[in-house]
Amino acid sequence: MDLYEYQGKQYFHRFGIPTSPGGVADTVEEAVVQADQAGYPVVVKAQVKVGGRGKAGGIKLAKDPAEVRQHAGAILGLDIKGHVVKRLWIEHASDIAREYYASFTLDRPNKLHLGMLSTAGGVDIEEVAATNPEAIARLHIDPVEGLSQETARRWVDEAGLDEEARDEAATVLVRLYHCFVEGDCDLAEINPLIFTTDGRVHALDAKVTLDENAAYRHPEWEALGGSDTDDEREKMAKARGLNYIGLSGSVGIIANGAGLAMSTLDVVTQVGGSAANFLDIGGGANAAVMAAALEVINSDPAVRSIFVNIFGGITRVDEVAKGIIEALTHVEIRSPIVLRLDGTNSVEGRELLAPHLSDRLLAESTMLDGARRAVALAGQAGQ
Amino acid sequence: MSIFVDERTKVVVQGLTGGQGRFHGLRNRDYGTQVVAGVTPGKGGTDVEGIPVFDSMHEAVAATGADASFVVVPPRFACDAILEAAVAGIGFIVCITEGIPAQDEALTYNRLRREFPTVRLLGPNCPGIISPGKTNIGITSGDIALAGGPVGIVSRSGTLTYQALYELSQQGVGQTTCVGIGGDPVPGTNFIDCLEAFQADPDTRAVMMIGEIGGSEEERAAGFIGAQMTKPVVAYIAGVTAPPGRKMGHAGAIISGSQGTAQAKMDALSAAGVSVAANPTEAGERMVEVVRALA
Numbered sequence: 001m002d003l004y005e006y007q008g009k010q011y012f013h014r015f016g017i018p019t020s021p022g023g024v025a026d027t028v029e030e031a032v033v034q035a036d037q038a039g040y041p042v043v044v045k046a047q048v049k050v051g052g053r054g055k056a057g058g059i060k061l062a063k064d065p066a067e068v069r070q071h072a073g074a075i076l077g078l079d080i081k082g083h084v085v086k087r088l089w090i091e092h093a094s095d096i097a098r099e100y101y102a103s104f105t106l107d108r109p110n111k112l113h114l115g116m117l118s119t120a121g122g123v124d125i126e127e128v129a130a131t132n133p134e135a136i137a138r139l140h141i142d143p144v145e146g147l148s149q150e151t152a153r154r155w156v157d158e159a160g161l162d163e164e165a166r167d168e169a170a171t172v173l174v175r176l177y178h179c180f181v182e183g184d185c186d187l188a189e190i191n192p193l194i195f196t197t198d199g200r201v202h203a204l205d206a207k208v209t210l211d212e213n214a215a216y217r218h219p220e221w222e223a224l225g226g227s228d229t230d231d232e233r234e235k236m237a238k239a240r241g242l243n244y245i246g247l248s249g250s251v252g253i254i255a256n257g258a259g260l261a262m263s264t265l266d267v268v269t270q271v272g273g274s275a276a277n278f279l280d281i282g283g284g285a286n287a288a289v290m291a292a293a294l295e296v297i298n299s300d301p302a303v304r305s306i307f308v309n310i311f312g313g314i315t316r317v318d319e320v321a322k323g324i325i326e327a328l329t330h331v332e333i334r335s336p337i338v339l340r341l342d343g344t345n346s347v348e349g350r351e352l353l354a355p356h357l358s359d360r361l362l363a364e365s366t367m368l369d370g371a372r373r374a375v376a377l378a379g380q381a382g383q
Numbered sequence: 384m385s386i387f388v389d390e391r392t393k394v395v396v397q398g399l400t401g402g403q404g405r406f407h408g409l410r411n412r413d414y415g416t417q418v419v420a421g422v423t424p425g426k427g428g429t430d431v432e433g434i435p436v437f438d439s440m441h442e443a444v445a446a447t448g449a450d451a452s453f454v455v456v457p458p459r460f461a462c463d464a465i466l467e468a469a470v471a472g473i474g475f476i477v478c479i480t481e482g483i484p485a486q487d488e489a490l491t492y493n494r495l496r497r498e499f500p501t502v503r504l505l506g507p508n509c510p511g512i513i514s515p516g517k518t519n520i521g522i523t524s525g526d527i528a529l530a531g532g533p534v535g536i537v538s539r540s541g542t543l544t545y546q547a548l549y550e551l552s553q554q555g556v557g558q559t560t561c562v563g564i565g566g567d568p569v570p571g572t573n574f575i576d577c578l579e580a581f582q583a584d585p586d587t588r589a590v591m592m593i594g595e596i597g598g599s600e601e602e603r604a605a606g607f608i609g610a611q612m613t614k615p616v617v618a619y620i621a622g623v624t625a626p627p628g629r630k631m632g633h634a635g636a637i638i639s640g641s642q643g644t645a646q647a648k649m650d651a652l653s654a655a656g657v658s659v660a661a662n663p664t665e666a667g668e669r670m671v672e673v674v675r676a677l678a
Contacts, residue, residue, distance in 0.1 A: 266623045343545055
């Protein structure tokens, strides 16, 4: 789960990482109230989960309430790469002497934590990594050992941060590391981490991605929830706890396991169709999950056919069959359903479904044939 | 031969008394796996259809001489279960648990690496391992596998592992061992570990590798294949049509920037001499051709 900048800063705050005083605003009037509290000059920042806000006109400096009104009015409702701005973050403007970059993430190939620190902050770090890799000081951290203040201090030396900033930067980095580990982040990034003209180090931006697998030990995350999607189908799927991504095609997809679901999308495309969605019902899905999945797909007006591709392992095909039968009794499914069911308890599952098969509920014996049939039913290909 | 496990492997099911543990533990036993014990704290002294249950791994290993474990417990208990197995002297641990926090996985992996360097962890979030006709540890449906080799299978995705087994078995091509390494960010066993073992196994004469978008493990595997493998490899990569920046179910399956796309992985594998198929069925067909050419 990606956090908005303001949520990321609030998360940082819990771990003692300094940020500028500020607050959120959903209207121009609220923006002025927040600006008055933060103290002028302020920065008015669009809250969207996409990079390049500054270039798109989503970040503006305001020296008085009139300018806050002007900028807040212009930024609210602004479309930044398909994300419409509905919320602003207003904070006291900082006097920046230097801009650094700092982040922690997991280095998957090496199975260690990876810290990245650079004096080339404030810009696209991927570009720095590509064009000037030696400008980034990389630090591998064994999760068993963690990051000590001493190591962090050596690291800021190596990165070449300004002498006067080094002690405080090391402290901020240790706190950011705690945020990354104890806060269960996939990514904790500050860009820019600034050194101010009055000699302080703090976070001017916050990019935090939380590991949803850790939600069970972070009840406070529930408040962060808030859907970041305008896709009604995705909202509906999320409310039912389904792993769904909306796409623009006409073949609804239900599969178990991320790999098989991705592969189903690929195969539908290869036989001339296009998928309406990605939907992985997960391992061990029961009848209720299957029924919910069918309901979500059924709500998508673009769907012309539904391809249910299940290979049972921990998921039992008889449970899937029960879910389909249950959904058919509760909801009128608008589109024909093509089934391909194999694996654990598939014999039992097929037996349960046999009396229900019709021209609206068809069975195919292979994934490729199932995809072809579903695509043909969606009227997309002459296969 | 098979890799990592065989018919002599003695397995403890950690979580045998739970719903999933019971179902899959008993299925494994029915397949022929030596399921010698179960462990559930507080349920020691009971049994599950004749399989004795112990309170701790230490007791289970002392009583049965088990050398492998099958961890099928909820995410919040899984890492402790893995470490308990290692401490008790288990050498091969299969963890099927889905949904373990990445920080826990990273910590557990590194604790194993430091304190128990000879222990092999398979998973988490994987389907397990099956050596057809010998043993099945995990959640794979045993009836889709075919004994006798000569193909080894290694896959990141669980369901695509089954698909690969099924495609080959349907065509009468058997498997030596099929390993599901799992789709999580910190897998205990990776592609290269399995490719290395298949290369060394005299009965495995060709390898099928199933990857997916995200990370760089397939690219690293391609480097290994190009440099070290003499046996033919057929590969399939899922997620060609996946949109960038969206997590496709597996915590690992996400395209970020130009990294981890299916195309990049397919190109790297092709460059290493691997036969790359467009879908699982085609991968099966290509492997049939490879196996015929071996005969």
